[in-house]
Amino acid sequence: MLTKRDLLIKWFAYAALVLALLFIHSFTLHRLTVWGVVPFLPPLIAGTLGSLEDNRSAAIFGLIFGVCCDLTIRAPLPCLYTLAFTAAALLASVLAENVLQPGFLCSFIASLAAFIIVDVLNVLALLIGGRAEIVPMLSLAAREMAVSCVALPICHPALSSVHRRFTL
16 A cells, blocks of 8 residues: 555656656657548547556546646537546556456557547537538547557556556
């Protein structure tokens, strides 16, 4: 069991690492366009970190990270990232505890699930608003997922190193 001080240090380390990953992303991958899409790192982070932590910690991280993303990233649905990242982190945690062994494969599947949750909510919001058609949106979602998952070999080792450092 970690002390309150250790927990605080652990989550500050996670926050600093997530900010560093997003900062690096904004200066490198954010300007790269492959197949007409730009890599999108937040679902990758939510899925990977959710697969490393227990249910409660993952859900709280997903909630806080989602709120931060909702405040900084424009979306077609209010609170889209809050809902999606909370659900994705919780699902990733359940997958890691009950279905898959925690590791790179679990983080990959959890990240795909996070992308699917975000994209389903995006598609539903745009379809209900009558602003787009389903086939181009699904194509865009699949391309974004494929291009973004290329960053997983960077995100998973970085986040799992913080997790290992504070796991007894």
